[in-house]
Amino acid sequence: MTFVQVRYGATDSFITMPDGSVHYIFGFVDLTGVPENEIFARRGKATLLAPLLEVRVGDRVELTLTNLGMPQRPDLDDSHTIHWHGFPNQISLWDGVPETSIAVPVGRDFIYYYEPKDPGTYMYHCHFEPVEHIQMGMVGPLIARPADYNPANPLFKTAYGAGTGTEFDREYFLLISELDPVAHEQVHRVQEFDWSEYRPAYWLINGRAYPDTLHTAPDGDLSQQPYHSLIQANAGEKVLLRFINLGFEEHAITILGLPLRIIGRDAQLLRGLHGEDLSHWRDVLYFGAGQTVDVIIEPQQPALYPLFNRGYHKNTNAGATPGGMMTHITVYPAGTLPPQPGPGF
Amino acid sequence: MPTQATANGSPTIHLRAVDGYIITPDGASIYIWGYRDETGRAAQLPGPTIIVNQGDTVTIKLTNELRENVSLMFPGQNGVFRLTNRGAVPVGPIYENGRLVSLTDYVPPRGTVIYQFVASQPGTYIYHSGTEINKQVPMGLYGVIIVRPAGFDPLDPATWSAYGPETDTEFDREYLLVVAEIDPVLHEAVRLGKPYRPSTYRPRYWTINGRCAPDTMLPDRATYLPHQPYGSMIMAEPGERVLIRYIGAGCDAHPLHPHGNHTRVVALDGRLLRNGTQDLSHKHFTVLVGPGQTYDQIFQWDGLGYDPVTNPIPTPIPNLRNQAIGDVGWTMWSGSPYLGQKGDIPIGVTSLNVTGEYYFMLHSHSEPQITNWGEFPGGMMTMIGIFPVGTLGPEVGRLQRNSRANSTRERR
Ligand SMILES: [Cu+2]
Numbered sequence A: 001m002t003f004v005q006v007r008y009g010a011t012d013s014f015i016t017m018p019d020g021s022v023h024y025i026f027g028f029v030d031l032t033g034v035p036e037n038e039i040f041a042r043r044g045k046a047t048l049l050a051p052l053l054e055v056r057v058g059d060r061v062e063l064t065l066t067n068l069g070m071p072q073r074p075d076l077d078d079s080h081t082i083h084w085h086g087f088p089n090q091i092s093l094w095d096g097v098p099e100t101s102i103a104v105p106v107g108r109d110f111i112y113y114y115e116p117k118d119p120g121t122y123m124y125h126c127h128f129e130p131v132e133h134i135q136m137g138m139v140g141p142l143i144a145r146p147a148d149y150n151p152a153n154p155l156f157k158t159a160y161g162a163g164t165g166t167e168f169d170r171e172y173f174l175l176i177s178e179l180d181p182v183a184h185e186q187v188h189r190v191q192e193f194d195w196s197e198y199r200p201a202y203w204l205i206n207g208r209a210y211p212d213t214l215h216t217a218p219d220g221d222l223s224q225q226p227y228h229s230l231i232q233a234n235a236g237e238k239v240l241l242r243f244i245n246l247g248f249e250e251h252a253i254t255i256l257g258l259p260l261r262i263i264g265r266d267a268q269l270l271r272g273l274h275g276e277d278l279s280h281w282r283d284v285l286y287f288g289a290g291q292t293v294d295v296i297i298e299p300q301q302p303a304l305y306p307l308f309n310r311g312y313h314k315n316t317n318a319g320a321t322p323g324g325m326m327t328h329i330t331v332y333p334a335g336t337l338p339p340q341p342g343p344g345f
Numbered sequence B: 001m002p003t004q005a006t007a008n009g010s011p012t013i014h015l016r017a018v019d020g021y022i023i024t025p026d027g028a029s030i031y032i033w034g035y036r037d038e039t040g041r042a043a044q045l046p047g048p049t050i051i052v053n054q055g056d057t058v059t060i061k062l063t064n065e066l067r068e069n070v071s072l073m074f075p076g077q078n079g080v081f082r083l084t085n086r087g088a089v090p091v092g093p094i095y096e097n098g099r100l101v102s103l104t105d106y107v108p109p110r111g112t113v114i115y116q117f118v119a120s121q122p123g124t125y126i127y128h129s130g131t132e133i134n135k136q137v138p139m140g141l142y143g144v145i146i147v148r149p150a151g152f153d154p155l156d157p158a159t160w161s162a163y164g165p166e167t168d169t170e171f172d173r174e175y176l177l178v179v180a181e182i183d184p185v186l187h188e189a190v191r192l193g194k195p196y197r198p199s200t201y202r203p204r205y206w207t208i209n210g211r212c213a214p215d216t217m218l219p220d221r222a223t224y225l226p227h228q229p230y231g232s233m234i235m236a237e238p239g240e241r242v243l244i245r246y247i248g249a250g251c252d253a254h255p256l257h258p259h260g261n262h263t264r265v266v267a268l269d270g271r272l273l274r275n276g277t278q279d280l281s282h283k284h285f286t287v288l289v290g291p292g293q294t295y296d297q298i299f300q301w302d303g304l305g306y307d308p309v310t311n312p313i314p315t316p317i318p319n320l321r322n323q324a325i326g327d328v329g330w331t332m333w334s335g336s337p338y339l340g341q342k343g344d345i346p347i348g349v350t351s352l353n354v355t356g357e358y359y360f361m362l363h364s365h366s367e368p369q370i371t372n373w374g375e376f377p378g379g380m381m382t383m384i385g386i387f388p389v390g391t392l393g394p395e396v397g398r399l400q401r402n403s404r405a406n407s408t409r410e411r412r
């Protein structure tokens, strides 16, 4: 049981697609531990994705949101919020919905408070004018660990707790979304965008399109897109994939050569009311906006396995192929890779 | 609100297919086709909710007051017949000169057709036109049928369940959310008698119970919305079991996401999620409702128990003058973090909060769908109000004959 304190700033920046195009975003920037006199320098440094939030059942979590304003849009005085999507039994004050509580104006702070009760894969995002602020990039992954989580003990390194059949050796999150460049351009130019005209041209995993999804080195052009999604494992390992759909479309994700064991959905272990095992196998994971799915794969053969969107037009970058929602799973002979220090990349 | 069958096991419901108008919060008036019952004069969206009991022989008369053939089909019901003076004949697709003109027996303008079926399974079902479906259903010719399980007594809460005893579907209050889309170009083309190409279908409005947010939160039978009689504000007290029925009446899928808690999906398409003794129900925080699907779910909100005396919230509440409240001109917040308490709301902001209740949004997470023609807030969004214990009357969240909503007859 830990008292967790984190602090995020809401601001803007730019991201880059593999075709060299640059897109204006809103987003969050990690301010945890940043001295007060250095906060201002983080304006304009939003990242897509927002930082991974990792909490544990039993923790007490204080999350401070600071609205840093948008250097690229000094005219814009939008407030922001943080909504823990799918988080059960929150009280409305900390639910992050401006219409049912408060929002944080430019230059102000607000402290959200959470007591995680249920482990699983969640997401967080701004809920102020959410169609705009989510599409503009105010999205991040959220993992709640079971109370008995212990990465040093294989029986307790699980997604949903010891004895739930959700042990894993490595884990990765894959937050998938889309980008409509016209919407981003209009927002940058202070023009109204008709959201019923939403038509994405880029499809993203962890804020990047293929082949940038494979680019593991920190890179100047991708400085605001911190998460690649090259998945690596040793043969015979159990790999937990936490899928989060924070786009506005349904997506069909498949991995050629690796069947998917679906063990959780929407931060709930797949169990019936009396403990019935509802986990199941799929080759294609089809899921909608605002859903999360926990998948375990167990690759046995060292090889390269492509992960892509079976809606093939989504494996493109502004019409050029290959691109979009695609990455690889590289499987090495047993014992090649050292243990994973933490989730992700 | 709903058309409740009488208890004799052979209810007769008379629907008319008519035209009319609905209004949207951005001031548009949209021509629709829809069904009405004996209490209405114009089309309502959605059509009247029909509530019958399991085992009833249900007779539905449809009178056509439109200018083209129209019909009713009953997905999920087996053994649907048309009553003729030569007896009952099974309904089926109608071909004329080699062309499919209707998926089911239709009635021409000014005529009446009589359908009959036995409601053999409890659950949530849709009814809609089976004729010129890519026009008539989006135009509004759809509604809901609820089949009560055997033993259900509207006067005895101990018998209230979606699927009967021992099915773990008991509830304290229940709500219907019928979701659909509107492409205004279609509606205008039909109004003017002009052609419309269904492949150009491009929704600009997204509806729950025929309304776009924020009208979704207005009460049933709001006078301002004479032809959209059903609200979709969900109200409950902590710990109550709330049955929420989602029905996909449009042509697109909608990922419906309630804040506050998961819903436990107990049935799909009017079938209990159970295999013998094996329970297949599952909790979700977002349910992707596809066209024609129905989902029955139990929602409960328990809360972290922040009682102002025993469990004060552990963070400082900032000066509210330093925070943004009511940017859209109104707020549903009470001004207090505690359930059942009210605090100060900044001057100039309208508070819609009644008694310190909490509100949790329920909305499509395909977020362009929570706009009205691209403008937030709007569309497929409503709220779940969690009220302090003991503050909601028994009439709230009831779908039954003589409910408050049903007792108000429209003036002719
Ligand atoms: Cu925001």
Ligand SMILES: [Cu+2]
Pocket: A083, A085, A086, A125, A290, B257, B365
């Ligand atoms: Cu959300």
